[in-house]
Amino acid sequence: MEHEPLPSESHAEVRIVAATPEVARRVAAVLRRCFASTEQRSYPAGREGGTRLHLTLDTARAAEPARSWLATSESTDQDRTHADEV
Incomplete structure (x- = not known):
């Protein structure tokens, strides 16, 4: 499997998987209230x-x-890929 290139230092790629498009859009809307973002792209x-x-x-x-959370957050040993993630 090919690995995607990492986003630039100040960007994060987000993938939302939901049962319906409406649920995915609601989650994206919350994220866009906290961060500037690109246009969303959806797929089956x-x-x-x-x-x-x-x-x-x-x-x-x-x-x-988000700004205050980012300023105080630190990586931990819990920051690992889940078994079902690629």
């Missing part, structure tokens, strides 16, 4: 008819409460 997800939504967040242009 799996055989069950779910939705996969992709967007890029600009963490350098964070709004509250």
Whole structure:
């Protein structure tokens, strides 16, 4: 499997997988209130008819409460890839 190139230092690629497009859009809307972002792109997800939504967040242009959370957050040993992640 090919690895995607990493986003620039101040950006994060976000993938949202939900049962319906509306649920995915609601989650993306919350993220866009905290961070500047690109236009979302959506794709079918799996055989069950779910939705996969992709967007890029600009963490350098964070709004509250994300700004204060980013300033105080630190990596931990818990920051690991889940078994079902690629």
